[in-house]
Amino acid sequence: MDRQQEDVLQVINDRDIKFVRLWFTDVIGTLKSVAIAPAELEEAFEDGIGFDGSSIEGLARVVESDMLAHPDASTFQVLPWRGEGEVARMFCDISDREGSPARSDPRCVLKRALAKAQELGFSFYTHPEVEFYLFHPTNDAQAPFEPIDNAGYFDHSERLVAQDFRRVAIGTLEQMGISVEFSHHEAGPGQNEIDLRFADALTMADHIMSLRTVVQQVALGQGVMASFMPKPLINAPGSGMHSHLSLFEGEKNAFFDPSGHYLLSATARKFMAGLLHYSGEIAAITNQHVNSYKRLWAGFEAPSHVCWGHNNRSALVRLPSFRVDKPHSARIEYRAIDSAANPYLAYAVLLAAGLKGIEDDLELPDEAHEDVALMTENERRALGIEPLPGSLEQALEKMRDSELVADTLGEEAFDYFLRNKESEWRAYRNQITPVERQRFL
Secondary structure (H helix, E strand, O other): OHHHHHHHHHHHHHHOOOOOOEEOOOOOOEEEEEEOHHHHHHHHHHEEEEEEEHHOOOOOOHHHOOEEEEEEHHOOOOEEOOOOOOEEEEEEEEOOOOEEEEOOOHHHHHHHHHHHHHOOOOOEEEEEEEEEEEEEEOOOHHHHHHHOOOOOOOOOOOOOHHHHHHHHHHHHHHHHHOEEEEEEEOOOOOOEEEEEOEEHHHHHHHHHHHHHHHHHHHHHHHEEEEEEEOOOOOOOOOOOOOEEEEEOOEEEEOOOOOOHHHHEEEHHHHHHHHHHHHHHHHHHOOOOOOOOHHOOOOOOOOEEEEEEEEEOOOOOOEEEEOOOHHHHHEEEEEEEOOOOOOOOHHHHHHHHHHHHHHHHHEEEEEEEEOOEEEEEEEEHHHHOOOOOOOOOOHHHHHOOHHHHHHHHHHHHHHHHHHHHHHHHHHHHHOOOHHHHHHHHH
């Protein structure tokens, strides 16, 4: 047993922790949890906790169902919920009975991608802007969702429910050791945003899963409903998870060059070129639901075309401004990813695409200076600006032939993800919507 595990056991004893929740996700990104008594934790550290992997979406086949969950002591946090007594949580890595990492475990997928970056001398950091909606609860699934307010971007009022909601949610996250950089009301009615302070990609993926849980928990406590659905309202913005990305070589930001255009290094330009080149192939991962494409193609500054720009919010890849005296802040922003993505898989494919751009010495295309959404199709074609997939079906067609995504996810996760999303598309395609009945009946 290592020192970190010993420290966890000591905290559990000192705080009189009653239960420890072990967290992990399935391939789609649904959080899974098993609670164990503190007396079982030492054995869990040594040997893992056994469970039926075939009952978890995409984790294992029935003939290989016996899996083990290994708690990661570095992720230990006491949950600040009220009414449960002292409860803690840890994220887990999943293995088979022989101890080999489960190739379809999303956390393992991201770890493999990070290991490849490490071989090239890089560490990968992310900083997400997580958007979500708050609605009044309803028991009628057919009734329209009613946002908790009609406020807009950056609106401030002590009377807003969202104001108090964010205060409680952020306080809860801070108690769990998750640093919040910004929070504010977003542009849609009832829409909010919480930005997490940058961290390495694995830690950040864990933080995003914790944030979703905290937001849902606080919503329950305040009698409202929280949703990370990409596009819940027709005439309002969707919920994105714009992610700022950077590579470091030790303590040096590999994206910074004081002599480069926009202070951008050659490494950063190649990384951006990789993101653009493979954006269509990874779209099914960064935007995994049929509803995701309604956000991308509805306007409201959501990116729908493959291009980059300096401070251009219509671009898929945006280069935010940063100062020459702050080289650590050099970064790029990928704007397609939405709040419903599995963060482990999404960050794995974003990293893989960027690294492929570096390895293959891809050239960054010309910058888009204008609002791409306002251009005509002929204007975009003349500039060589291609569209992102227009539907989950189109995204799956591109993913199906992608060596990059297959190599990054591994055969098991790749095959399951495709099957799951093809099923989602077929179920969606077979629906008759109220709009169709209204127009054609």
